Amino acid sequence: MPIRNRNAAAAALAVSLGLALAGCNQTPVNTTLYSTKQPVVERENYTLDLAGGAGGLPIGEQQRLEDWFETLDLGYGDRIALDSAVANDAVYEDVEAIAGRHGLLLTEGAPLTSGQLQPGTVRVVVTRSLAHVPGCPDWQEHYATNLENATSDGFGCAVNSNFAAMVADPEHLLRGAEGTGETVVMSSTKAIESYREQAPTGVGDLQSVSSQSTGGN
Numbered sequence: 390m391p392i393r394n395r396n397a398a399a400a401a402l403a404v405s406l407g408l409a410l411a412g413c414n415q416t417p418v419n420t421t422l423y424s425t426k427q428p429v430v431e432r433e434n435y436t437l438d439l440a441g442g443a444g445g446l447p448i449g450e451q452q453r454l455e456d457w458f459e460t461l462d463l464g465y466g467d468r469i470a471l472d473s474a475v476a477n478d479a480v481y482e483d484v485e486a487i488a489g490r491h492g493l494l495l496t497e498g499a500p501l502t503s504g505q506l507q508p509g510t511v512r513v514v515v516t517r518s519l520a521h522v523p524g525c526p527d528w529q530e531h532y533a534t535n536l537e538n539a540t541s542d543g544f545g546c547a548v549n550s551n552f553a554a555m556v557a558d559p560e561h562l563l564r565g566a567e568g569t570g571e572t573v574v575m576s577s578t579k580a581i582e583s584y585r586e587q588a589p590t591g592v593g594d595l596q597s598v599s600s601q602s603t604g605g606n
Contacts, residue, residue: 423545424540425542426522426523428549434516438510442479444479446480455490463491463493469493469494469495469513470500471511484513500516522549
């Protein structure tokens with residue numbers, strides 16, 4: 390075989406081996422209609438240690454807590470918990486009252502945080518959840534044919550990213566909102582039930598009215 394043909398055959402063999410190895414290392418394709426890019430919920434904990442006593446939080450500490458809440462721009466979806474070595478109802482009520490001004494309630498059980506509490510202090514923990522879709526948008530694919538009939542890696546990026554941005558409480562993406570046990574039908578019929586249970590005005594004996602005049606003429 391001529392040297393030129395030999396070199397051409399070797400080059401063709403190298404190309405075919407390269408394509409075979411590339412095919413072996415190719416990532417699995419998504420042949421379903423489920424998007425591979427899904428929302429991810431991340432939590433961040435913010436802490437503030439306050440000095441509390443038997444009578445609750447001093448006025449200065451209450452002002453510190455109020456300013457801290459305003460700095461965090463506390464809002465719906467944030468969770469507030471109280472961590473203390475000894476339960477103190479007075480401190481709990483003070484923190485609960487300040488949190489109530491922002492429309493939030495205290496949750497039971499504080500998450501684990503770094504640092505040790507000093508004696509006579511309590512720790513207020515604000516847990517904030519954020520939702521986002523990693524890897525979106527994804528425009529890495531540049532192919533003209535799709536022999537596997539696979540779904541694009543960027544499929545669902547727009548819907549899932551908007552969904553993660555618009556959900557009021559990102560925790561609902563994980564567990565969903567818990568119901569109160571009262572349906573819309575139950576609450577809408579309260580006015581009707583109240584109207585039906587109201588006693589008619591004609592119930593009872595007639596009032597006795599005297600026909601005699603009490604004034605003198």
